[in-house]
Amino acid sequence: MRNSACTSIMVGKKASMDGSTFISRNEDRVKAIEPKKFLVHPAVTGRHETYVSPYNKLTVPLPENAMRYSATPSLDQSAGPNEEDGFNEANVGESATESVYANGRVLAYDPFVKNGLAEDSMTTLVLPYIHSAREGVEYLGKLVATYGAAEGNGVQFIDQNEVWYMEIATGHQWVAVRIPDDCYAVAPNQIMIEKVDFKDPDNYMWSDGIRDFVTEHDLNPDLDQWNFRHIFGTSTKLDRHYNTPRVWFAQRYLSPTSAANQHPEDSDMPFIRKAERKISVEDIEYLLGSHFNETKYNPVGEGDPDDMRRYRSIGLCRTAQSHILQVRPHDTGTQAILWIAFGIPGFSAYVPFFGNATDTDDSYSKLPKKMDFDHAFWLDEALAEIVESHLGEFYNDDQDFIKEMHSWTRRKIHEADVVATQKSGQDLTDYLTSQNHEIAQYCNNKTRELIFKLLTKGTELSKINYKMDPNL
Numbered sequence: 001m002r003n004s005a006c007t008s009i010m011v012g013k014k015a016s017m018d019g020s021t022f023i024s025r026n027e028d029r030v031k032a033i034e035p036k037k038f039l040v041h042p043a044v045t046g047r048h049e050t051y052v053s054p055y056n057k058l059t060v061p062l063p064e065n066a067m068r069y070s071a072t073p074s075l076d077q078s079a080g081p082n083e084e085d086g087f088n089e090a091n092v093g094e095s096a097t098e099s100v101y102a103n104g105r106v107l108a109y110d111p112f113v114k115n116g117l118a119e120d121s122m123t124t125l126v127l128p129y130i131h132s133a134r135e136g137v138e139y140l141g142k143l144v145a146t147y148g149a150a151e152g153n154g155v156q157f158i159d160q161n162e163v164w165y166m167e168i169a170t171g172h173q174w175v176a177v178r179i180p181d182d183c184y185a186v187a188p189n190q191i192m193i194e195k196v197d198f199k200d201p202d203n204y205m206w207s208d209g210i211r212d213f214v215t216e217h218d219l220n221p222d223l224d225q226w227n228f229r230h231i232f233g234t235s236t237k238l239d240r241h242y243n244t245p246r247v248w249f250a251q252r253y254l255s256p257t258s259a260a261n262q263h264p265e266d267s268d269m270p271f272i273r274k275a276e277r278k279i280s281v282e283d284i285e286y287l288l289g290s291h292f293n294e295t296k297y298n299p300v301g302e303g304d305p306d307d308m309r310r311y312r313s314i315g316l317c318r319t320a321q322s323h324i325l326q327v328r329p330h331d332t333g334t335q336a337i338l339w340i341a342f343g344i345p346g347f348s349a350y351v352p353f354f355g356n357a358t359d360t361d362d363s364y365s366k367l368p369k370k371m372d373f374d375h376a377f378w379l380d381e382a383l384a385e386i387v388e389s390h391l392g393e394f395y396n397d398d399q400d401f402i403k404e405m406h407s408w409t410r411r412k413i414h415e416a417d418v419v420a421t422q423k424s425g426q427d428l429t430d431y432l433t434s435q436n437h438e439i440a441q442y443c444n445n446k447t448r449e450l451i452f453k454l455l456t457k458g459t460e461l462s463k464i465n466y467k468m469d470p471n472l
Contacts, residue, residue, distance in 0.1 A: 005029075005189050007246055007314045008098045008156055009284055010163045012181040017278040019329035021163050023156040024284050025095045026314065026322045026345060027072075027084055034320035035075035035377055036084075038340055038364040040357060041128070043068040043089065055080035055120040056150055060143070066128035070338060070355065072321055075367050080120025083127075085323045087355030090131045091160065091336040093325040096122035098154030100191045102169040102232050109217045110170035113148030117168075122155060133157035133164045137176045137205050140166060145208065148172055154187050160327045160335060166205075167193050169232040173213060176205040177272070184254060184279060185272045188246040188314075191233030192271040195225055229271075240265035245297070245311035250287050254279065264297070264311055281324060281339065281350075282406055288322050289315040289346030300391055315346045317384070321377075324350060333428045334420045337413065340364075343380035347387045347398055349405035351376070351443045352413060354432040361440035376440065379447045386454050390461055394454050401450045405443065412439060 011022040027036070044066040051060045054077060067090060071083035085095040097119040117125070117140075125143060130136040136157035148171045157164045166176035169191060177193050179185050180203075185192070196204050198211065214220050220231050245264035252259050254275040262269055291313035292298045299308050322345040328335040336355030341348040353360065363376045371378040387398045416435045423431050 006098050007189075007288065008095065008154060008165075008187040009184065009250065009287060010156060010165060010179045010187075011184045011279050011284070012163055012179050013161065013329065014181040015184050015275055015279055017280045020281075020326045021158050021160065022279075022281070022284060022324060022326050023093060023095050023158045023163055024288060024322075024324040025085065025098065025156065026288050026316070027320045028316050029318050029320045032318050033381065034318070035367055035369070036072050036321045036342065037075060037367045037377070038070070038072050038353070038360050040068060040070045040359050041066075042358070044128075051121070051125060053080050053115075053118070053121050054078055056115045056118055058115050058117060058121055058147060058150070060121075060125055060147065063129055068358070069127045070353075070357075070360070071123055071127070072323065072340065074320075075369065080118070081124050082120045083123035084321070085123065085325065085338070086127060087325065087336045087338055088127050088130070089356070091327060091355060092127075092130055092132060092136065093158040093327065093336065093338070093355070094123055094127045094130075094136055095156040095323065095325060096126070096153065098156075098187045099189050100152040100154050100167055100169065100187075101189070101234055102152050102191065103234050105217075105219055106170050106173070106232050109219075110172055110213065112150050112152075112171050114150060116148035116150040116171065117143055118150040119153055122153065130157070133159040133162045134178075134205075137164050137166050141174060141176075141205065141207060144168060144172060144174060149174075152191070154192070156325075158325050158327055160329065160331075164205075165193070167191055167228070167232075169228075172207060173210050173232070174207045175210065175228050178203040179272060183272045183274050186247050186250045187271070188243040190239055190243040191229050193228045194230075194271055195227050198226070235267045240267065241310065242312045244269060245292070246314050249290060249292055249295070249314065253287060253290075254283070281326060284324050285339070285341075285345070285350050287314060288324070289341075289344070289348075291315050291346060300388070315344055317344055317388075319343070319345055322348075322350070332417065332420050333424065334413075334417055334432060341380060342377045343382075343384035344388070347384040348380040349402050349443060349447070350409075351405075351439060352409050353436045353439065354416070356429050357433040357436050358429060359433060361437045363440055363444050373448055373451070376444055376447075379444060379451070383447055383451055386451060386458070390454075390458055393457070393461060397450065397454060397457075401446065405446065408442070408446075409439065412442075
């Protein structure tokens with residue numbers, strides 16, 4: 001049974017404001033609280049170990065050598081590590097996974113493998129061993145061929161030049177597409193890759209024998225094209241209420257003219273699209289935290305209750321963590337940045353961490369099971385609950401806080417970039433690690449300040465009140 005339902009946004013380097021590549025995703029879970037840590041695994045050499053998934057007993061011999069990499073694992077490891085996203089020391093990033101769903105026709109001939117590769121293992125078994133985004137697809141494809149897939153998943157890979165999106169639809173069948181440099185793409189728990197050009201291996205990859213598989217079982221519904229979404233995907237009422245509205249909102253924001261005639265329930269909105277302006281990290285943050293803002297479908301807006309509950313938004317109360325992986329276009333050793341927000345992403349600040357680091361702050365890596373105000377996950381969860389409880393009164397304070405954090409974090413990154421030009425090797429890595437600690441501690445303090453400010457302000461908002469007679 002799947003327990004994750006996410007939204008992914010990818011941006012090519014010529015579509016971004018500063019020439020960065022981006023991948024990003026909200027990790028949404030069934031439960032409102034799914035505690036997550038952020039940590040760094042050290043490099044490994046000469047080991048002889050076998051990985052066994054606690055979730056489904058997938059068993060894989062591990063390579064002897066592994067690169068250092070960061071991850072955001074679940075606090076509860078009983079269902080597998082679920083490390084989800086991070087950078088390795090080659091400045092290559094992965095986000096895994098976007099849950100996707102195939103139709104019954106294709107699954108009839110290539111069902112999932114019960115103890116095959118699933119989301120819980122996909123970052124652990126791939127990220128420490130790849131040196132480019134393309135290699136990430138190739139490496140994961142070989143694992144699927146060997147062990148099979150336990151479920152449908154969309155996986156993002158990033159390096160300084162390329163962004164790749166891979167969709168594993170059935171037990172052994174998958175395709176991947178390179179997001180064009182001047183485009184962006186949005187994936188909403190639905191198979192999204194469309195036409196595949198089998199004559200263009202520079203921009204498409206696919207599982208061995210996929211065309212023969214489709215032909216042998218008469219699976220292509222189209223007369224004149226080979227469209228992965230049409231062959232392997234679904235188009236149901238659930239899709240049109242749970243999935244397509246998220247694409248509609250994101251494309252409405254980034255491509256308002258070309259997407260003007262789209263409707264939230266359109267089934268054939270393009271996966272890859274050109275934005276009508278350059279995309280910034282703040283744009284991605286806004287979309288990941290969005291809930292049909294300024295439309296009649298906003299669940300915390302005003303209007304017809306049926307409209308407000310009609311569609312599933314991008315930002316949710318059950319977002320365990322939201323991340324943006326950015327690789328900037330320079331080669332100073334500071335190019336990889338991982339932005340992390342916990343809680344409801346629309347109410348939390350995204351905190352940046354340099355990928356070239358050896359550990360993380362205790363407030364991220366050491367997480368207690370119960371809420372406190374010393375750890376980032378619980379701070380963001382508490383902030384979201386407080387803001388939503390008095391949204392009309394607290395929203396502006398919260399948005400001012402996020403704006404302030406945008407400015408401070410950008411300034412801090414720039415200052416670190418300047419100092420980093422004078423450093424190299426382990427000296428640079430140690431410096432960036434120290435900067436990550438400073439960033440975490442500053443943002444934690446600012447979050448605590450806002451929480452206490454709102455709690456104090458909230459004392460005047462109790463409904464257990466009456467008008468005081470000044471003479472009493």
